[in-house]
Amino acid sequence: MGRYTRRQIAVAIILTIITIISIGMIEHLNSNQRAFIRDRIQDEARGDLSHIRAQLEAAILSDIYVLSSLTTLVSLSPNNDLSSWKEVARRIKRKSRHIKVIGLAPDDVVRFIYPLQGNEKVLGLDYRTVPKQWASIDRAREIENIFISGPVSLVQGGQALIVRIPIFTDPPNNKHYWGVCSAVISMDTLFLDAGVELFSFRYNIAIKGVDSTGNYGEIFYGDEQTFNDAFATETVHFPYGSWYIAASQKQDVLNQMPWNHRDLVRIMGYLVLATILLAFYAVYRLYQMADARALHDELTGLPNRRYFMFSLESLFNEQAKEPDSISLFAILNIDIDKFKAINDRYGHAAGDKVLVACAQRIKGALRSSDLVARIGGDEFLALLPRFNQSEEVETICVKVREAISQTPVVYKQHLIEVKASVGFVRYRDDFQSVEEMLHLADQRMYAEKREK
Structure with missing residues (x-):
């Protein structure tokens, strides 16, 4: 339990208590009423299963994304100058929660492995001599795409996925195959973070699709009966292939009680259950409303200044700890030109519509x-994480200006032309605080505005 966050534990306890109380009350209802309540509970479980599917996809794709820096390094080094390999691999592993081992195999022979300790025997391995591993590598090269194989059992215990990324030195033509990048992803931490284990406390869950074969693949988590009794299913999509997930109700305890016990307090149980559910729903809705108002702008629905500053400070502090990071971040300060004139000429309702459209x-x-966040009036701030070239930021600034001014905003019979000024600043090691960055972005935005 030590690996769960406090929020996860609290949610699990609350949901478990609600489930137990609900089942206890349902025991006193007739069959139609029990079926109605069970359907409501299963509807919530369907939402939870959909969330698990999204979390699995996001976690795996996030790990693949951080691996892209390594494959880019290789494809841009035609002379096989991989002197910075170890540093890049170290950063990738540090940024990913699930990647445990990274390897590079030019001509499908392992020449680089990180971490080396405990994996020395892998060096020099020719994948073509290991049929089970060669099948997935050959498949990745054939489809010219990322291929996820496994799960496989690890020598040190637990299970893992193996990500195969074929590397070509002439993208996007992909005529010259260099070799393959492989990464071992821990199934234990992946399933923990996605909520699979928490979900399994209340429902049966099973997953099939060994080697990304989806509904037609073998089961590697849970059992076949879960698929036979499933009330909800989801498909986890990968760059190529998928998994198929199913959830079913755990053993029905409703029929274990004597019928006279259920009937004696049927009405009272129904009223208590309804009261509990209504109270929980009211508290939940109040929490949602308070949370949305605290962190989001009511007019545009965008994050507000508080949300933005929290994200910016977190990224700034993280960047300060890794001054030699291969990726940086930037801030855009976006201000609507002559917005006061729009309000004065067309009214505040028109101004609100312009703000929503611009957002x-x-x-x-x-x-x-x-x-992107609205921080007040006609001013927006955008935070751009993970870019490698300065030109990327300048290109995004151009896209923002063009997107805002490309078409007028329609208000009643009026066509309101809208333009914006954009100032940006890229992170540098000499910045002492986020306020210093924001001030410079603000100055550049006003400088652009004065030039118009």
Whole structure:
């Protein structure tokens, strides 16, 4: 239990208590009423299973994303100059919670392995001499895409996935095959973080799809009966292939009670259950409303200044600890030009519509990993993590300007032309605080505004 967060434990306890109380009350209801309540509980479980599916996809794709820096290094080093290999591998493993071992195999022979300790015997291994491993590598090269094999049992205990990334030195033509990058992903930490273990406390869960074969593959978690009795299923999608997940109800304890015990307090049990569910729903809705108001802008739905500053400070502190990181971050300060004139001419309702439209356009112009927030009035801030070239930031600035001004905002019979000024700043080691970065981005935004 020590590996669970306090929030996970609290959620598990609350859900378990609610489930126990609900089952106890359901025991006093007739069959139709029991079926109705059971369906409601299973609806919630379907949502939980969908969340698990999304968490598994996000965790695996996140690990693959950090591996991309290594494959890029190889593809850009045609002379096999991999002197920085160890440092890159060390950073990748540190940034990923699930990656345990990373290997490079030019011409499908393992020449680089990290960490080396405990894996010395792997060096020099020709994958073509190991049929089980060669099958997945050959498949990755054939499809020219990432292939996830396993799970496989580890010598030191536990299970792991093996990610195979084929490397070509002439992307996107992919005519010159260099070799393969392999990574071992721990199933234990992956399933823990995705919530599989917590979910299994209340429901049966099973997963099939060894070697990314989806619904047609072998079962590697749970048993076949779960699929036969499933009330919910989900598909975990990979860059190539998938897993198939099913959930079923644990043993039904409702029929273990004598019928007269259920009937004696049927009405009272129904009323108590309804009261508990309504009270829980009311508290949950109040929490959602309070949380949304505390961290999001009510008009645009974007994160507010408090949310943004928390994210920015976390990223700033992380970057300060790793000054030699191969990826940096940047801040954009975006201000709507002549917004006061729009309010004065068309009214505040029109101004609100312009702000909502601009929020949507800015968000659409950014990458999925970027964060945009409205910090007040007509000012927006965007946080751009993980970029390697300065030109990437300048390109995003151009996209934001064009997205905002490309089409007018329609308000009643009016077409309102909108433009914006954008100032940006990239992280440097000499910045002492986030306020210093924000001040510089603000200055550059106003400098651009004055030039118009």
